[in-house]
Amino acid sequence: MTTAHTITAQLNVDIAIVGGAMAGATLALGLAKLSATLSRPLRIALIEAHLASNNHPGFDARSIAIAHGSIFELTRLGIWPKLQHLGTAIENIHVSDRGHFGMTELNAKPLGLGALGQVVELAQVGKVLFEQLAKSSVEVFCPATVTELQTQTNGHLLTLDNGTQLHCQLLVAADGANSVVRQHLGQPTEQINFDQTAIVANVSTDQPHQHWAYERFTQTGPLALLPMSSVPMTAAAHTAVSASAAQSRFSVVWALPPAQAEQLKYADKAEFLTALQQAFGHRVGRFVDVGQRSSYPLTLSYMPRPIYHRCIFIGNAAQTLHPIAGQGFNLGLRDVVGLLDVLKQAFSTYQLAHPSTEVDVGSNAILHQYLAARQADRDSTLSNIEFLVRGFSNQYWPMVAGRNLGLRLLSWLPPLKRPIAQTAMGWR
Ligand SMILES: Cc1cc2nc3c(=O)[nH]c(=O)nc-3n(C[C@H](O)[C@H](O)[C@H](O)COP(=O)(O)OP(=O)(O)OC[C@H]3O[C@@H](n4cnc5c(N)ncnc54)[C@H](O)[C@@H]3O)c2cc1C
Incomplete structure (x- = not known):
């Protein structure tokens, strides 16, 4: 499994991911896969506060539904074949x-x-993901938490509770709804209780x-x-x-x-x-x-702008949804895939044009491409879920009549179901 580093030296990595639950761990594995295709491999660090246990906040006793579209993406990342026996x-x-x-x-x-x-x-998925991480090129710091974060022009300097210092060009916050990175950087969220x-x-x-x-x-x-x-x-x-x-x-x-x-x-x-x-x-x-x-x-919480200087927020750190439609991780995975696609694109176009220089993975261009790629999907998923929660928790009779008619119409007119099924299954 993973080891706790006790060195106090400063390590330089390209990408540091804070939080190694569903979003952070899948991103780390996806980055390791991408790195294996590059002429200069990426240095990737993953910092996770908890070892596998009953009290793990991300890999707990919950069961979640992973939509068909997400299974497709996890298969592309080489992750689903390791998990499918659990499904x-x-x-x-x-x-x-x-x-x-x-x-x-x-x-x-x-x-x-x-x-x-x-x-x-x-809980079972977490065990498998960490077994895969232990076999990958990702440097895993677990159990370890980020205690200090210094923003610099060319990146961020993270200090971990074991004294290790990590310098990264790009910081990815996958540290959940109460993101410590978001608090350190003073980034706002909107919340609905x-x-x-x-x-x-x-x-x-x-x-x-x-x-x-x-x-x-x-x-x-x-x-x-x-x-x-x-x-x-x-x-x-x-x-x-x-x-x-x-x-x-x-x-x-x-x-x-x-x-x-x-x-x-x-x-x-x-x-x-x-x-x-x-x-x-x-x-x-x-x-x-x-x-x-x-x-x-x-609650439903949402960062209107899930980027900051050399930092990208993904998964629950960027948005935490009501579980009504089982979309939380499905949306978080689309953040992961969105970021991997932007980085892949940057490496393929930049390396062709400038073979002797390196891609700056924390550049403004990459951050803004990510923001643009994720905007529409995040906005529409959030407003659909708010509509569902409010519409179906309401006993005001016109609302009750409207939603019942809607459900009836769906069963009478099967073609109407296809777009709904597509959304539910996370197809883009
Ligand atoms: C009841 C319920 C049912 C759900 N059902 C579904 C479903 O059917 N389908 C679906 O897609 N989604 C579902 N979800 C949502 C889904 O579970 C979450 O969206 C997903 O698990 C969030 O993963 P994450 O990695 O983004 O964040 P988290 O799981 O919150 O993980 C954050 C990680 O960061 C670590 N961390 C925090 N701070 C630090 C720090 N300072 N240093 C290092 N590490 C740190 C934590 O230890 C944790 O492991 C459900 C949620 C709930 C509550």
Whole structure:
């Protein structure tokens, strides 16, 4: 695995990534792949505060849905082949509005696909990504945190808590919603507090899931069920709920008003399962067991300008989404791919024109190309999600009628579904 460096010398790298969870780790692996194609390899450093454990903030007990488009990109990066044994396919998605007539389905088959996406457990994904990093050219500092950051004309000087100093031409902040880099550099974010908390847990049901995922809009907030493998994949036994062949495991993400979420987080199993059954209904049979419950306050935060002098913000550091549509990492991965594309382009055009000089990876030109490449996708994903959260958490009757009609129309007019399915699957 990775080692903690204790040297106090200054190291020079081209790119330093702060934060090694989903966004930072995939970027580091993507950069290592790009570097292998260059005449002068890139020096890449990844700084991550936490070793793999139950308390890892980025690779915790959560399961997430990775959309079809993201699987395609992860495959291109050579990462998905290492992860695919951990995935459970989503072949159909059922969307409904509790207590109203509106419902619709998205199905992989009519779109000519085997799956709309894959569900993975983050704790398991983290282990594999760090095994891959240990075999790569990336210099990994873990566990280590950035304690000081000095901005210089030609880059940034980072001081780590073990005394190591790193100078980089380009700093990539992938350090999550409360980005320390963003705070050091005094960069603003815009925030919307939805006054909701998500309860996340693994549950088992007495019927097989048959690769269906569910999104149900309830009076208190959206409730999502993602199909999981029947055998618990995570080593964290306290989160595990196993299921027999006839049963299924699902990952539940249930948005609730904060006080109700707090109460259900600590309620006994029977009380929790009854409340879940009432909120979801019987479409997946009976809920028979639940593992450890975690909670996440739901906000939407957004950096209007995710660049600063020789610094690019990606993933949750740039924008943190409500999990309503399962788009957080899918959007973060598009940041990763966007940055890799801009760098790849810079190397291929610049090296042709100036074979004897080196590309400045932190130049203003690269930063602005990245900003332009990501603007439209970030803006539209954010406004769609805000619309969904507000539209489907509202009990004002014209809103209820409108969204139910919308869901009905989608099931009556299948061609309308294609653009929605394309967005949900992260196709660009
Ligand atoms: C309940 C829930 C369900 C979700 N479901 C989905 C889904 O179905 N599909 C989907 O695409 N997305 C989903 N998401 C979103 C997704 O989980 C996140 O977008 C993604 O995991 C964020 O990854 P990240 O690497 O950007 O940030 P983070 O996971 O926040 O990682 C930041 C990393 O930076 C490290 N760090 C922080 N400060 C420092 C420092 N000073 N020095 C060094 N390291 C530091 C931290 O240790 C951490 O590892 C969900 C989110 C939630 C809460």
